[in-house]
Amino acid sequence: MIQTLANWILSFDILSGMGYPIAWGLSLFIVAALIFVFVALNALVLVYIERKVSAFMQVRLGPMRVGKFGLLQTVADALKLLQKEDIIPEKADKALFTIGPWTILVASVATFAAIPFSDTLLAADMNIGLFYVVSISSIVVLGIVMAGWASNNKWSLYGAMRSAAQIISYEIPVGITLISVVAVVGSLNLQTIIQAQGGAGNLFHWIPIPVPNWFIFHSPFLFMATFVYLIGGTAEINRTPFDIPESESELVAGFMTEFSGLRWALFFLSEYANATLVAFILTIIFLGGWQSPFVNYSSAQIALSIFSVIAVIWTVFVRMKSGRLSIYPLGLSILAAISAWLFPGFAVWLASPGIFWILAKVAGIIFLLMWFRWTFPRLRVDQLMYISWKVVLPLAILNLMGVAIWMWLTGEIQF
Amino acid sequence: MSRLHAEEMILNMGPQHPSTHGVLRLKLTTDGEIVSKIEPVIGYLHRSFEKHAENLQYQMVTPFTGRCDYLAAMGSEHGYAMAVEKMLDIELPERVEYLRVIFAELQRIASHLVAVGAFGLDVGAITPFIYCFRERELILDLFEMASGARLLYNYIWIGGLAHDIPPGFVEKTYEFLDAFDKRVAEYNQILTGNKIFIERTADIGVLPPEVAINYGVTGPCLRGSGVDLDIRKVQPYSIYDRFEFEVPLGEGAQGTVGDCWDRYYVRVREMEESAKIVRQALDQLPSDGDVQAALPKRIRPPKGEVYFRSENPRGELGYYIVSDGKNVPARMRMRSPAFCNLGVINEIGQGWMISDVIAILGSLDIVLGEIDR
Amino acid sequence: MEAPDIFSVLQAKFGEQIVDFLEEGTLNPTVVVKPEAVLKVCEFLSQNEKLQLDSLMNLAGHDQDGESDLSVIYHFYSTIHDHYITVKTFTPREEPSVVSIANLYRTADWHEREAYDMYGIHFEGHPDLKRILLEEDWEGYPLRKDYVPAEFYRGMRIEKVK
Numbered sequence: 041m042i043q044t045l046a047n048w049i050l051s052f053d054i055l056s057g058m059g060y061p062i063a064w065g066l067s068l069f070i071v072a073a074l075i076f077v078f079v080a081l082n083a084l085v086l087v088y089i090e091r092k093v094s095a096f097m098q099v100r101l102g103p104m105r106v107g108k109f110g111l112l113q114t115v116a117d118a119l120k121l122l123q124k125e126d127i128i129p130e131k132a133d134k135a136l137f138t139i140g141p142w143t144i145l146v147a148s149v150a151t152f153a154a155i156p157f158s159d160t161l162l163a164a165d166m167n168i169g170l171f172y173v174v175s176i177s178s179i180v181v182l183g184i185v186m187a188g189w190a191s192n193n194k195w196s197l198y199g200a201m202r203s204a205a206q207i208i209s210y211e212i213p214v215g216i217t218l219i220s221v222v223a224v225v226g227s228l229n230l231q232t233i234i235q236a237q238g239g240a241g242n243l244f245h246w247i248p249i250p251v252p253n254w255f256i257f258h259s260p261f262l263f264m265a266t267f268v269y270l271i272g273g274t275a276e277i278n279r280t281p282f283d284i285p286e287s288e289s290e291l292v293a294g295f296m297t298e299f300s301g302l303r304w305a306l307f308f309l310s311e312y313a314n315a316t317l318v319a320f321i322l323t324i325i326f327l328g329g330w331q332s333p334f335v336n337y338s339s340a341q342i343a344l345s346i347f348s349v350i351a352v353i354w355t356v357f358v359r360m361k362s363g364r365l366s367i368y369p370l371g372l373s374i375l376a377a378i379s380a381w382l383f384p385g386f387a388v389w390l391a392s393p394g395i396f397w398i399l400a401k402v403a404g405i406i407f408l409l410m411w412f413r414w415t416f417p418r419l420r421v422d423q424l425m426y427i428s429w430k431v432v433l434p435l436a437i438l439n440l441m442g443v444a445i446w447m448w449l450t451g452e453i454q455f
Numbered sequence: 456m457s458r459l460h461a462e463e464m465i466l467n468m469g470p471q472h473p474s475t476h477g478v479l480r481l482k483l484t485t486d487g488e489i490v491s492k493i494e495p496v497i498g499y500l501h502r503s504f505e506k507h508a509e510n511l512q513y514q515m516v517t518p519f520t521g522r523c524d525y526l527a528a529m530g531s532e533h534g535y536a537m538a539v540e541k542m543l544d545i546e547l548p549e550r551v552e553y554l555r556v557i558f559a560e561l562q563r564i565a566s567h568l569v570a571v572g573a574f575g576l577d578v579g580a581i582t583p584f585i586y587c588f589r590e591r592e593l594i595l596d597l598f599e600m601a602s603g604a605r606l607l608y609n610y611i612w613i614g615g616l617a618h619d620i621p622p623g624f625v626e627k628t629y630e631f632l633d634a635f636d637k638r639v640a641e642y643n644q645i646l647t648g649n650k651i652f653i654e655r656t657a658d659i660g661v662l663p664p665e666v667a668i669n670y671g672v673t674g675p676c677l678r679g680s681g682v683d684l685d686i687r688k689v690q691p692y693s694i695y696d697r698f699e700f701e702v703p704l705g706e707g708a709q710g711t712v713g714d715c716w717d718r719y720y721v722r723v724r725e726m727e728e729s730a731k732i733v734r735q736a737l738d739q740l741p742s743d744g745d746v747q748a749a750l751p752k753r754i755r756p757p758k759g760e761v762y763f764r765s766e767n768p769r770g771e772l773g774y775y776i777v778s779d780g781k782n783v784p785a786r787m788r789m790r791s792p793a794f795c796n797l798g799v800i801n802e803i804g805q806g807w808m809i810s811d812v813i814a815i816l817g818s819l820d821i822v823l824g825e826i827d828r
Numbered sequence: 829m830e831a832p833d834i835f836s837v838l839q840a841k842f843g844e845q846i847v848d849f850l851e852e853g854t855l856n857p858t859v860v861v862k863p864e865a866v867l868k869v870c871e872f873l874s875q876n877e878k879l880q881l882d883s884l885m886n887l888a889g890h891d892q893d894g895e896s897d898l899s900v901i902y903h904f905y906s907t908i909h910d911h912y913i914t915v916k917t918f919t920p921r922e923e924p925s926v927v928s929i930a931n932l933y934r935t936a937d938w939h940e941r942e943a944y945d946m947y948g949i950h951f952e953g954h955p956d957l958k959r960i961l962l963e964e965d966w967e968g969y970p971l972r973k974d975y976v977p978a979e980f981y982r983g984m985r986i987e988k989v990k
Contacts, residue, residue: 098585194466198488198809280579281651289474289577290813415645417652418579420810421488498961505946506970541855668883668907671935684907761855762886762903762914775888775901786971788888790903798938827961 042067042163071163075152083312086406087114093407094414124301132298133190140187141299141306147179148313155320156230158330158395169230170218170325174211177276177317180310181207184285187307188295199294202421203285207276209428213436214272217265220440221255221325224262224447234329238393240339245450252335254328259450261442266326268435270408273318275424277311279409281416284424319405323398330398337380337387344377344390463491466809470499474577474813477823481800481812488808493801500827508787513539513754516787518609523789524825525606526569529562529598530767531825532611537692538763538774539613542756550744551615552694557628557736558601558610559693560729564635565594566768567675567722567729570820574719575646577817578655578810583646590638593631600624613754616746625737632730632737639727647723656719657710660803660815664713670802671795674770675725676819679705679718686766693765698735700728715818722820755782762790769793769820791825829878831857834913837879841872850916856903858914866902866917867927867953873904873913874932881906881913884929887939889947891921894973898924898947919949921972928954946971 045067050056055063088103088111095102103110128137154169156162166172181204188200222228225236236253243249243257251257256266275282286294296307323329334340348370355370380387419427447453469480478499484492504523508516520535521528533555540547572587595605601620602610610617646652662672664680677684685702687695703724705717756778764773770792777786796819804812829837835849838859845865850858861869873881881904890899897918904913919926928951930937940951941960948969951957959966967978977986 094581098582099589100585194464283579284810287579287810289579290810292473414582416580417575417646417649417655418810419651420655420808422808423654498959498963501961503970509971665882666934669934671884671933682907689910759855760901763855764885771885773886773903775886775903777890779892785892786888786890788886790886790888794938795935798935802934 042071044160045070072153075163076149079149079152079313079316080309082316083309084114084118086312086316087117087308089406090410090413093410097411097414118305121301121305126302127298127300129192129298131192133192136186136190137298138303140183140190141303141310143183143186144180144310145183145306145313147176147183148310148317151177151317152313154230155317156234156324156329157398159231159235159393161395162231165231166229168228170222170228170233173230173317173321174215174218177314178207178211180314184295187299191295191298193298195291195293195297196295199285199291199297202291203278203295205421206278206282206284206424206428209425210272210275210432213428213432214269214276216433216436216440217269217272218321218325220262220265220436220443223440223443224255224258224452230324230329234324234331237328237331240335245446250339252328252331252333254326254331256326259443259446261439261446262326264435265439265443266322268432268439269322269326270405271427271432272436273322274409274412275428277314277318277409279315280413281419282424283413283418284421287418289418315406315409316402319402319409320398322405323401327401328397330393330395332391332393332397334387334391337384337391340387340390341377341380344373344380348373348377461486468812469496474817475823476573476816476821479797479821479823479826481816483809483812485809488810490804490807490809490812493804493812495797495800497797497823497826500823502828504789504828505787508784510783512782513756513784514613516784517612518607520789521607521609522824523791523828524767524769524772524793524822526822527562527566527768528607529558529611530566530765531772532608533559533693534763534765534767534772535774536611536613537765538761538776539754539756541763542759542761542776542778543613543751543754545614545749545751547614548744548746548748550741551746551749553736553740554616554620554746555611556693556695556698557733557740558598560732560736561594561597561628563729563768564726564733565591567726568594570675570722570768571642571646571719571726574715574814574817574820575652577813578652580646580649580652583642586638586641586645590635593634597624597628597631600627612747612750614750615748619746625740628733628737632734635730636727639723642723647720653709653716655810656715656814656818659710659715659811660807660818661711662713662718662799662803666802667713667799670799672770672799673792673795674767675721676718676770676796676799678702679721679818680713681705681707681717686764686771690764692763695732697739698732700732703728715814718818718820753782755780760786764790767792769822769825770796789825789828791828793819793821793823794826797821797826829909829911831859831911831913834873834879834911835859837876838869838872842869845869856912856914858901858916860916860918863900863917863919863926865927866900866915867929867932869915870902870929870932873915878909879906880908881911883907884933884935884939887936887943889943889949889971891947891972895921897921898949898972900926900943900949902929924949925952926950927952928957930954945969948972 046063049063049067092102103113106112106116128134151173153163154166154172184203185200188196225233237255239253240250241253243251244259255262278285286296296304334343351370351373355367464485466483466485468483469475470478480496482494482496483490504519507519517532517535520531524531568587568591572584575583598608599605601624602608662680664682667677667680681704683702683704688702703721705712705721709716758778758780760777762773762775764771772792773790775788776784779785804815839846845862847862848860873879883905885905886903888901890901898921899916899918902915917926926949928940930940938960940954943949944957945959945961946969968975
């Protein structure tokens with residue numbers, strides 16, 4: 041994308057004099073700025089959505105005062121945080137205290153460089169994309185330990201140590217899970233991985249239910265691996281039920297206890313950036329990235345119709361039983377089905393890959409993460425370790441081996 | 456390689472900490488995550504209730520009792536009123552007794568709702584807390600109807616009530632009860648049966664019955680250990696002998712008898728039982744009668760002393776009152792249940808992790824207002 | 829077992845250590861014991877098979893008028909036999925001292941600390957006798973009737989109560 045941008049800049053008569061290296065540097069800067077803006081806006085929006093989602097789950101309204109439906113609430117909050125006094129505790133290690141939050145932010149923003157938003161829209165098309173993503177995103181733990189240690193606060197130290205132990209423990213099963221997909225594709229390039237998921241086929245190769253060729257439907261093992269990754273990813277971004285490093289009812293705020301103002305905002309920013317990242321990786325690796333779930337427009341029409349019928353039955357069933365279920369999703373799906381039949385262009389658009397699909401999938405996964413957070417209690421630190429080493433890790437290894445055997449059985453690879 | 460230098464770390468939990476339910480300070484001696492000793496430091500909320508009471512006339516003490524256990528002000532007022540009435544030997548009108556029971560039991564539900572919700576919060580579940588507060592709000596609305604206040608009522612007076620209930624109160628209470636039964640099922644769905652919640656609370660902080668009695672633990676904490684001791688049954692005061700209700704006991708359904716889960720679940724079931732009592736009391740409530748008929752003109756109990764205990768949401772609330780024949784008490788001692796319940800934390804919290812100490816503290820359901828008085 | 833019976837059992841066992849039995853003027857029949865005998869009496873109360881007063885409901889200090897002896901009142905209850913007894917002991921106000929029962933009834937630990945805090949009654953053999961509700965360096969014992977608050981506490985003026 042950078043080269044494309046550089047060439048585009050040079051194509052203007054006025055600018056063509058600057059030469060390729062300068063144009064390249066300029067476009068590098070522009071792309072980096074774009075990514076940062078995306079991360080910042082993303083956090084801004086997600087904070088608002090999280091507040092609204094949690095509020096609706098808890099029979100509240102959430103922010104309502106600042107702007108229509110409280111839409112400007114997070115903007116106001118961000119402005120407030122920027123204005124706050126910059127406090128560094130007297131006994132804190134000033135250098136580390138200052139670097140810590142930035143390290144986390146840089147790590148989480150840098151990871152987005154390799155994330156493909158569509159078949160053309162990505163900052164850096166690396167042949168080791170997945171490796172890059174996994175390795176850079178694990179720098180986050182360094183920043184957390186820095187911040188926790190530098191605060192010179194016992195709660196922060198506890199939070200940092202828990203966080204380090206947790207993230208490192210879950211890196212391993214997550215890594216192995218990702219490798220099992222790499223074994224199928226034979227490439228670390230994220231674009232290649234997504235392209236390998238195009239088209240449609242049978243569920244688990246043999247069951248005659250037509251599904252998109254996403255890796256979640258590739259085999260029972262990758263199906264399981266999706267959930268292993270979901271668990272591991274939730275743990276890696278420290279969200280409930282794995283929010284042990286910052287468990288507010290135990291460790292006050294964990295490694296963030298001593299931080300305020302802008303530095304604290306950076307933590308917040310990177311927290312949401314990381315959550316988005318995990319959703320992106322899950323989408324790219326298992327849910328087909330920017331691929332559409334529909335192979336062609338007629339399948340979009342049929343699938344939406346079937347989905348609407350299921351939605352009608354489900355809604356009627358639930359409302360008869362307990363009397364409480366929103367009818368908006370039902371209405372939305374019926375609307376989509378009708379429009380798909382009436383306007384073939386809409387169906388064609390639905391069936392074509394693009395940025396809409398990856399963002400929609402990511403949004404769904406982030407909603408799932410929010411759902412977790414506002415429903416579950418928190419695990420204890422030893423239970424967390426137990427799950428990591430004794431449940432998730434063996435499962436991940438089993439998946440890796442299972443996938444290999446599966447591929448041999450289905451004839452995808454031959455010896 | 457030389458030996459690794461390791462030592463225990465003193466961790467100050469509180470007085471400002473999200474999970475100490477007020478201004479409590481726990482001095483934890485920790486070895487890594489394991490807590491080897493817990494030393495509660497209390498007194499941050501000391502407001503000299505007992506000293507104040509020695510300088511106030513009997514009727515003026517009533518509002519102060521509510522300020523001790525602010526989550527169960529009706530219960531505190533009820534206990535105090537009954538203690539003084541016992542000294543004065545007052546016979547109360549039926550309607551007053553029924554209304555008092557209704558309010559005390561509604562207060563028990565409200566208080567347990569806070570306890571259950573806050574316990575969920577302590578183990579990291581945020582949503583149940585809001586659900587519990589939704590129902591508590593309805594009860595507070597009822598209290599507001601009757602007394603005009605939502606938290607500290609000064610409603611139960613010595614010898615009667617401050618006002619009669621307003622029209623429509625009984626119907627609204629019935630409405631609340633009808634809605635409430637379904638809501639309890641909701642709590643069970645989101646919290647009680649949750650696998651993570653059970654993992655976090657079952658088998659944690661087991662309180663054996665004999666230890667509980669020795670430490671003076673009372674109320675749901677004691678019954679969570681399987682000891683069948685409810686003052687409403689053992690030594691029925693007011694008109695509790697007229698109602699049919701069960702005393703829920705800890706059975707160790709998810710782990711050992713007397714663990715955090717048992718203490719929690721006893722509270723959930725007690726709410727259902729309290730709802731039953733309120734329903735019966737509403738059914739039997741006499742329709743007429745002046746609630747202030749028995750108000751004494753002067754409150755001058757004869758020389759003597761009394762120790763009167765009643766079952767507050769947190770346990771045995773005792774008032775030890777000494778009178779020397781004047782209109783101010785010569786000695787007023789409040790035996791607050793949470794004070795005794797908190798004393799056991801070092802015994803049952805030792806050897807657990809920091810997160811478990813939070814859970815254990817939450818399961819004891821303390822209110823610092825009555826611990827420090 | 830009724831309170832008078834408990835009294836007679838105690839008198840038969842301890843003789844002169846049991847000073848008095850108060851039934852009139854109190855709604856809780858009270859056995860008055862000598863301060864040094866408290867622990868022995870309580871041990872007997874808790875362990876005797878017919879008594880088994882295993883629960884100490886309340887422990888309170890009391891100052892009658894600011895001149896005479898201070899007293900400590902124990903309220904016992906048996907969860908097994910469902911009976912009650914109140915034990916009272918008097919101790920001189922110059923050097924108030926009572927034997928601690930904190931190791932027998934663990935709940936007495938904090939109650940005794942509070943009585944010490946408020947009345948300055950020293951409990952011999954208490955594992956950790958220090959102030960509980962007030963600050964460690966608070967002067968005087970506030971619930972004594974002759975208590976006069978100090979003018980300052982750590983440089984802060986203490987307001988006089990009318």
